[in-house]
Amino acid sequence: MTGQYILRRLIITLPVLLGVSLIIFTMVRVIPGDPAMVMAGPHATKDQVEQIRAQLGLDQHPVTQYFLFLGHLLRGDLGTSTRTALPVTKEIMARLPNTLLLALTSILIATVFGVLTGIIAGVKQNSKFDYLSMLIALFGLSMPVFWLGLMLMLLFSIELGWLPAVGADSFRHLILPAVTLGANSTAIIARMTRSSMLEVIRLDYIRTARAKGLREKLIISRHALKNALIPVVTVIGLQTGILLGGAVLTEIVFAWPGIGRLLVEAILARDYPVVQGVVLVVATMFIFVNLIVDILYAYLDPRIRYH
Amino acid sequence: MITISEPASEKKYSPFLEVWRRLSQRLTALAGLIIVLAFLILAIFAPFFAPHDPIEHSLGHMLAKPSWDYPFGRDELGRCIFSRVLYGARISLLIGLMVVAIGVLIGVPLGVVSAYYGGKVDFVVQRFVDTMLAFPGILLALTLIAMLGVGLANVMTAVGISTIPIYARLARSAVLAIKARQFVEASRSIGASNLKIIFRHLIPNSLSPIIVQSTLHMATAILWAAGLGFLGLGVNPPTPEWGAMLNGGRLYIRVAYHVATFPGLMIFVTVLGFNLLGDGLRDALDPRLKT
Numbered sequence: 001m002t003g004q005y006i007l008r009r010l011i012i013t014l015p016v017l018l019g020v021s022l023i024i025f026t027m028v029r030v031i032p033g034d035p036a037m038v039m040a041g042p043h044a045t046k047d048q049v050e051q052i053r054a055q056l057g058l059d060q061h062p063v064t065q066y067f068l069f070l071g072h073l074l075r076g077d078l079g080t081s082t083r084t085a086l087p088v089t090k091e092i093m094a095r096l097p098n099t100l101l102l103a104l105t106s107i108l109i110a111t112v113f114g115v116l117t118g119i120i121a122g123v124k125q126n127s128k129f130d131y132l133s134m135l136i137a138l139f140g141l142s143m144p145v146f147w148l149g150l151m152l153m154l155l156f157s158i159e160l161g162w163l164p165a166v167g168a169d170s171f172r173h174l175i176l177p178a179v180t181l182g183a184n185s186t187a188i189i190a191r192m193t194r195s196s197m198l199e200v201i202r203l204d205y206i207r208t209a210r211a212k213g214l215r216e217k218l219i220i221s222r223h224a225l226k227n228a229l230i231p232v233v234t235v236i237g238l239q240t241g242i243l244l245g246g247a248v249l250t251e252i253v254f255a256w257p258g259i260g261r262l263l264v265e266a267i268l269a270r271d272y273p274v275v276q277g278v279v280l281v282v283a284t285m286f287i288f289v290n291l292i293v294d295i296l297y298a299y300l301d302p303r304i305r306y307h
Numbered sequence: 308m309i310t311i312s313e314p315a316s317e318k319k320y321s322p323f324l325e326v327w328r329r330l331s332q333r334l335t336a337l338a339g340l341i342i343v344l345a346f347l348i349l350a351i352f353a354p355f356f357a358p359h360d361p362i363e364h365s366l367g368h369m370l371a372k373p374s375w376d377y378p379f380g381r382d383e384l385g386r387c388i389f390s391r392v393l394y395g396a397r398i399s400l401l402i403g404l405m406v407v408a409i410g411v412l413i414g415v416p417l418g419v420v421s422a423y424y425g426g427k428v429d430f431v432v433q434r435f436v437d438t439m440l441a442f443p444g445i446l447l448a449l450t451l452i453a454m455l456g457v458g459l460a461n462v463m464t465a466v467g468i469s470t471i472p473i474y475a476r477l478a479r480s481a482v483l484a485i486k487a488r489q490f491v492e493a494s495r496s497i498g499a500s501n502l503k504i505i506f507r508h509l510i511p512n513s514l515s516p517i518i519v520q521s522t523l524h525m526a527t528a529i530l531w532a533a534g535l536g537f538l539g540l541g542v543n544p545p546t547p548e549w550g551a552m553l554n555g556g557r558l559y560i561r562v563a564y565h566v567a568t569f570p571g572l573m574i575f576v577t578v579l580g581f582n583l584l585g586d587g588l589r590d591a592l593d594p595r596l597k598t
Contacts, residue, residue, distance in 0.1 A: 012437070019438030027454050041592030137585075138335075144581035146537045146550075150557060154564055174493055245443030249534050253557070264538050267453045275453045279446060286443045 005298050013291055020283045023219065025069050027279075028272045029062065030079070040082075041270075053084065079273035083266070088277035092259055094279070098168055099258030102250070105174055106182035111236055114186045115229070118193020122228075123220055125198060140187030149180040149253035166255035178255040181247055184277040185191030185239040192235045193228070196209070200228040230300050241286040336587020342580025350396035359387035361394040362545045371493035380565040383555055384545075388566065391547035392573050398548045399529045399577065402463050406528035407521045409467025410504040414474025415517060419474065419509055422482035423501070432475065439472040445531050450539045459542045466531045470524055477520055481513030515592040523585035526578040533574050549574050 036053040044052075048171070057065050072079070078088035117137070121130040156176060157165035164173050200206065201224055209219045248260030255261075259278050266274035330336050349356060358376070365385035373380040379388035421432035439447060449463035485491060491508050499507070535541045537552025537557075544551065549570040554567030 010435075013444065015434050016437045016441050019434065020441050024436065024450070027450060030454060091376060135335075138579065139575075140581060142526065142530075142575055142582050144533055144537075144550075144553075144571060144578070145572045147553060147567070147574060150553070150567050150571065154560055154568075158561055173470060242443045245446035248445065249537065253536060258530065263449065264540075269448065272453070275450070279442070279450050282446055283441050284343065287441050290441075 009291060013287060016116060016287055017284065020278065020287070021070060021073060022066070024276050028276055031060075035067065044275055055080070059073025059215070067224075070173060073280070075307040078277035081266075081271055081274045083269045083271040083274070088230055088273050091274060092277055092281055093261045094272050095257055098256060099244065099247050099251070099260060102137050102174065102181060102248055102258060105178040106243050107185060107236065107240045108182075110182040110185035110189055110239065111212050113182075115193050115232060117186075118199055118232070119220075119225070119228075121190065122194040122197025126221045130194075134194070137187040141184045141191075143183060145180060146249045146253050147185060148183055149250055152176050152180055153253070168256050173254075177250050177256050180253070181243060181250040184246075185243060188239060189232065189235055193209045193232050196219055196228045196231050197224065200224050203227075206220070230297065233300060234293055236299050237289060237296065240246075241289040244285055244289075245282050326588075326591050330587050333587050333590065335583050336591070339580050339583025339585070339587055342576060346396060346577050347400065348581060349393055350400040350422055350446075353397050357387075357390035357393045361390040361547045362386065364545075370566065372563070373565055378564070379569040382552065383559055383563075384547075388552070388569050391513040391516065391552060391567055392549070394547045395549045395552065395570065396572065396577070398459070398542065398546065400435050400575075401458075401517045402532040403525040403528045403581075405463040406467040406470060406532070407524050409464070410470035410474045410524060411517065411521060414471040415510070416477040417596065418475035418480075418586050419505055420484050420514075421478050422479040422486060423485065423505060423509060429479075432488070433479075436472040436475050439469070440476075442469070445469075445534055448531055448535065449538075449540070452535060457543070459546065459548075462532050462535050462541050466528055466535070469531075470528070470544050473524075474517065474520065477516055478513055481516050482509045485509055485512045488513025519585055519589040519592060522581055522588055526581035530576065530580070 036049050036058055040052050053059055062070070069267050076089055076093070080086070081088055081091055084091065117133045121127075121133045124130055153165050153176060156163045162175050164170075165176075167173050206219060206224055206283045209223050210216075214223075245260075247256075247258055248249045248263060250256065251260040252264060259282065263275060263278040264279065265271075315350040325533050330340070358378075363386065366547055367380070368381050369383055370381060370384040370385075379392060382388050382391065402564065417436075421429045442450065447469040448462075448465040455465060459532065478499060491504060494504055494508060532541065532548030533548070533553070536548045536552075537554045539551070539554055541551055542548040542590055552570040553567050553574075556563070556568075556570070559566050
């Protein structure tokens, strides 16, 4: 049954991947004006423009172009950066580990703090802790990540001098960006854990456990948590994917050399092959993270598989 | 869905009064409402409240600290940050409204048609939605900006388009739940056309989650647009947009913290207001949606 479910999910993923590639392919072709001329810049000679046109394959039929594009993609060829003349794959691979490190550290922080806060707030519903933590969570949801980053930098780097403000040379450099990027997810995970906890605690089997005279601690840890955390796993997974894309703003604030910053630099420099490549890589990673989350969800909650 | 929960009394029932009654019982929702109202008033009457011209610069007073005349200080070009923040509220309001309008006007019909007709239509629309949702967070908006170029109209379009799939999903699931109800069946049996069923029954009855989502989306729209502004991909200078102001102030954070602090604070408070109000509306309109 699980095998069939995974297969079904994989089959749905294929058109999505194709759709994403089609959107990204179209992207470069619908730029107002001549993309080759836009990329070459205002001072380019006619030959240079033609060269870029040929490089992009723009002199061919759009359908042919799309299949060529797909063929290159499957071979891991994302083209050449018009800014640095380096292969896009190389540019991305140089920056990707930094983004992964940042995003994974953030999600780790968010999971630990979010789940713990959510459990306590849920178990002690309507307590001071519950109100206060949910208010802080709402703050976390409303905080512009770039502003939070600047304010943390102002406090911990400039005023107190405890942590470095920018760069990515050591573990100490990782702390501020990871906390900044994880704040929003911490809030989302805490809210989700709390509401999921509240829902499960009201169920009959928990009442039965209580009626049996089990200790409250045991009821929470052994019975309630197991079921309450299933939807939380989904949210954590989704957040992991979102952080990969959401790292853009944090990376800019802290001058973190990841693919988010690469993307913004490429957009500003009209380096479309790099824009195309980064968006494709991030979207593909997001799709696969979602796929893994779905499979994990089906594994944790057998009702999904039989649906 | 706005359902009548109490038996009909002598007084005429008003769904608005009922929602207001439930909303006013929650302190957080009221706080949200007050913030949102204050934001609207400041945005609409910005020229009335602003003490100075928001784009008039004075290089002699650049980065001046907050004072009585300039409550939020002056920015890197000596402009009054307080006045710029007030005018910035107008831009954020405009962005929020346009983004939600694009999302609702395109996303909702897409979701309704998808759910109502089902089958192949549903499959195609849902794969389209899946594809758009495959771009995490702000990435789709960024991609669209890369395509369209910078500028206020493009920011609104980009953020607006990236919210379409969310409304489509929402409307679809709302309609799927209503479609099977007896009154829709009854309407069909007395010969109502598809269009009539969609406009008279399906859309009005799926409004609650859409209203809630739209309020929460005002928050997201303001946040994302400010994010694009912060990246230098938003409005053109000297337009006083909050994200762009923050970006300008970022470079001077070591010497003049106030330049980046106040626009950020405004974004934070406004977004918080819409989030509080959205949460409150969700509880008031449909407690079952409560997370």
